[in-house]
Amino acid sequence: GSGTVAQGPPGGDRNLASEDMRFVNVVKLVGVGWFDRMELGVQEFADGTGIDATQTGADDASPEKQVKVIQDLIAQRPTAIGVVPNSPESLEATLKRARDQGILVVTHEASNQQNIDADVEAFDNKAYGAQIVESLASCMGGSGQYAAFVGNLTAKTHMEWVEGGLEYAQANHPGIQRVVDPIESKEDESVAYERTKELLATYPDLKGFQGSAGTDVAGIARAVQEAGLADRVCVMGTSIPSVAKKYLEDGSIDKIFFWDRPRRARR
Amino acid sequence: MNRWVNRLRGRNNEGVLALTILVVVTAMTLVNPDFFTVSTLFGILRNSLVETVFALGVLIVIISGGIDVSFPVIGIFAGYTTIVIAQGGGSDPGVLGALLVAVVIGSLLGLVNGGLIARFGLPTLIVTLGTQGVFRGVLLAYIGSKYIAELPASIAQLSTTDLFVVQQGPVAARLHVFVVPVVLLCLAVHWLLQRTMFGRGVYALGSDAESARRAGFPVARLQLAIYALVGLLAGIAGIAHVTLSRNANPYELAGTELDIIAAVVLGGASILGGRGSVLGTVLGVVLIAVIKNSLILMGVPGTWQRAAVGVLLVAGVSIQALGARRKAARRRAVELEEARA
């Protein structure tokens, strides 16, 4: 529950003892492997510092639900809010309100966010995208069409990955074309599955897919596998082993990319 | 004494709803003194604005014995298209201009529903289920599917215009100016339903369509007007939603139809038609908002909010049903006594 301070929000005071601080990390959506893994990191942070740090999020990756979650959080006045935005733009007003009330705001995967105290990026996003497409190109034998998925068209980091990949392909693999603008999966495996079926029907010669959200490759691979095209089509992208394992095993996913640095893993 | 209790309870259990709201607020305030603040009150009101406008439309349809599941799509269609037009036109249409455009679009879409229902006598659920898909398809395929972050200046300004601001220590409680038109709209719909031929026709239609026809009500015209009106209200709600969320997203609202129908039914409207009131509807919307807000402040996870609304709905309707049964029994008793006297 909220703090027991009689007057004013706890968020107004940054000199609290660590037991009185409360950090909440708002992710794109809850219940998917990727953010479960992130929650592990939040827990380790809480264990290590004694700060009440938790993670929350909406039940799907829609920008407005994320706004709602943060608005509700502001009413509870935590010390700091961490956000992995679905749409940096649509969060600006809300994050401004949070900061106006003295709440610290830190984002992740949102290099263009304005109303924040800090943004955390893991690495150079365009270079990461280029690396994925390099692998994809070699799997496709250096030529052919591919399509790229992002969680949300408004998700800055995902867009940087696919743009970095496209620029790399244009510069280094003239035989490789991307067929359409990035496709939105709404961070939902079944949406990725449906869109892939549509793409395969519209572009029968597709040879490659790049996924961005953790479940994109799973949805793509399921559609590819059902169409009996596992051997002809290359599927690659960001994901985690627990989600991609069975498709990696049956060959419908060719390669996944991820980063992961929870303390427990290093021990 | 009994009569006094009945008066308090109201025709559609409005009293019971008001009492429930009072009990929840009191309980919450006891648990958490922070609850009962101007800021909470304003927050609840703000969260109920768009829902209330939609609910007014749903109320009219439900009283008329129909059901409409296309109104959220009509709302976002009108709201989003208005913004697209404003951007395309280049010049800022102003708040009233935008409202007018949204109202016209909403009414036209509503007329499509009304036309199909009145002309072919089709079940209202089926028609609106169908048009819902059509409207949504047209919106996303023809009007646009992009998230628009920049609203025209006049609307953007309205987004942050407050009726008044109460300073509470470091926090400012803001009451959005939209409260005024929404209250006016509620009064207007109440007046329309209670004091005009059209309103009485809506009740008559919901009570018994064939009798309404025999009584000389122009049933087809009435239906046309009802669904156009629902579209009009949805248009207003749509542009209000866009303004309050400070962006226009064509994927929003769709899927909220059942929640709003639930609020209206909780507010005492009968799904069988012929029964319902504006006061009850507003109380139903507010009760749900209060409960959700309480759950949030208690840190109850968001998923439980749906469950709470579900329990509330079933419990509310059960109480109404049981109450109606008891009342009917009492009524018969009185009559038989008189008949024998």
Add this chain to the structure above:
Amino acid sequence: MNRWVNRLRGRNNEGVLALTILVVVTAMTLVNPDFFTVSTLFGILRNSLVETVFALGVLIVIISGGIDVSFPVIGIFAGYTTIVIAQGGGSDPGVLGALLVAVVIGSLLGLVNGGLIARFGLPTLIVTLGTQGVFRGVLLAYIGSKYIAELPASIAQLSTTDLFVVQQGPVAARLHVFVVPVVLLCLAVHWLLQRTMFGRGVYALGSDAESARRAGFPVARLQLAIYALVGLLAGIAGIAHVTLSRNANPYELAGTELDIIAAVVLGGASILGGRGSVLGTVLGVVLIAVIKNSLILMGVPGTWQRAAVGVLLVAGVSIQALGARRKAARRRAVELEEARA
């Protein structure tokens, strides 16, 4: 001649539906010879499997004069919980074990609906609207809200088990083994509705509830059984959905209720009760799947698919309504002739 046409059209316009499917397939094949392939056929069938099972349940409720909007939530509740239990138990329950668990969970949730409806006589839409929220809340808060990527081995294996595979050049067309149980289920429900007292009771209830009571049908028990059966079928559909998706996601299915109701109504079931058939329902589901597939192949954007289904629904129901009106007019003319003769 006229009689022959009527025979072909079928009691619930099944003939018209079949003809429409034929026309669409022929047109598509002319436009795009790639359309008429085994692979397309198998794809359409696969896409219709889960929907068909849900639709069977909806058909029963609609014939009985009720409506259920909680069945997709019951389905995913049963499917997801089964996987959670299987993972918690440690040992793989096997396909039949999982099916049993899902069926039991689905039936129990259905019994909750049936109990509320039969005991308190509440409107079915309101009850299932309420329980939908409650079931979903319990699922997400108590059972789990995580995406489960790894299914138990037996189910994971079933996910990719095909009845047969047809090699077409480099592409393999696969027909999933689930086609077999789904066909059996359709036959079973058809038999249940047509040849058992329970089934005729469902029609009688939808035709006139009070008459059903007077004729000696145990109405409350019938309703209990109907909603339990819908829950059971939803449980089967839920575990089938999880198996075919190769993952368990508690956020899925919810929100698809209106689409499936639309398919059933398109299949000739009357929203007013008392009318509908398994054949019509299956044709309704298949017609929608064929149209969606055709649109995909023609490169029509996905957002248009909803619009097409909407148009189809309104057109289909209009045709049925007009047909019924014409039939009534003809009947009246015949009677007057006879009365005068």
Add this chain to the structure above:
Amino acid sequence: MGTTTSGTVLAARDISKRFGGVQALDSVTLEIQAGDVRCLAGENGCGKSTLIKILSGVEVPDAGEIEIGGTVRARMSPADALRAGIQVIYQDFSLFPNLTVAENIALTPLIAHRRKLIDPRDVRARAAAVVAELGVRLDVDATVEELTVADRQLTAICRALAEQARVLFMDEPTTALTQREVRALFRVVQTLRERGVATVFVSHKLDEVLEISQHVTVMRNGAVVASGRVEEFDRMSLARAMTGRDVRDQRDVPSLDGTARPVLSVEGLGLDGAFEDVTFDLRPGEILGITGLLGSGRSEIAEALFGVTPAQRGRVEVGGEQVDIRGIDDAVAAGIGYVPSDRLTEGLFLDQSIADNVVAGSLDLHRARSGLLDRARLARTIDTFFAALRIKAPSVAAPIRSLSGGNQQRVVLAKWLARGPRVLVLNSPTVGVDVGSKEEILDILRREAGRGTGVIVVSDDIPELVSVCHRVLVVRRGRIHQVVGGERVTEDSILGGLSA
């Protein structure tokens, strides 16, 4: 033939039933012998239907016992009753419109036998056997919603006869039937009686009661007030037993100004498949009867005048001005009011108050200059008619559903009188209304006519027409076959026109 005295098949002893704290049945005792035809008579709301519902298991009694074929029970379900050989033809038939005639006939006995499976051929065969045995023409494969009212009635009868019944209840089975069907029904009752089946017959038509029954039981306010052999009663004494007062029952028509210009002129009215060449005048203050057999088109003529099913040919003048009636709106605007035959489905908003119903047809006449509803004037109108028609109810706020049949019918009348119509058309205005209320309703019509309104009564209740009409049109096969007027308005002359 003599009555077979093969013993009591059904005995109800000290049956009481309270609805919401008031006694609907107060210690009613009734014994029925095999082969007996027993009539239950009484005013609207005296408890006849309630008694039948209790004896058929539809309602559970609060006290008392039921003995059927030697077995005594305190309570039973509809299925129990059916198994015990009790069959009911409910007033509303209680059929399944979406099922076939065969299923409607055969399902009930199969449920009673606790059958779990259904063989359509078996169902069809059972139904066909019953239909054949009765010797009626009925398509067992048709769905009930396709049937005429008469065929529906036949279906309900066949269903009641599908099993060898011990007792057959008929709750107002003749309200929807014309003379011809009533005769057919009576023949069936006669056959059943010879087979030893006991019949309990409810009707408000006293002549029928006296004709068909052997015993009469009269109820008032939930209790049996008289019982005996039919020979002990005549019309007057039966009516007195029911109402507790004398009921006047002779021709009484207000005098008529023969020179007044017609308020309604109809010339050459025609509608394909319904009626042809209908021509007549109606003068102010005149009460005109229209009668005919089922399917003669008399209802269609009335409905055409009100625009429900508009005529295709012909001229209609109201007050000397030609009006083109294409829909109800036109008729209402021209000053025509219509009271439909089925007030339960077409005349009243059952769940709304008396007040709302009284003004439902005349809201547009109660508009203030602003175009809004004038609440004060509405209230005045409501109070006036509530008092003038002597509607028996606690207040004008009481919902229609809570009123007795006769009082519901008065509200329908009030609704149309509130418009001040120039022409009032009534279709079977006293169907299902007890003798006392019926006389009061006819008085209301006389009073209304006395004020200059033209009144048309469509009815097959010949005594009623004779009692109130200046002239009667007899319709046959869609044409006016005969006009009976003045002194020639007698039951015999009208019946003669009907069947000639």
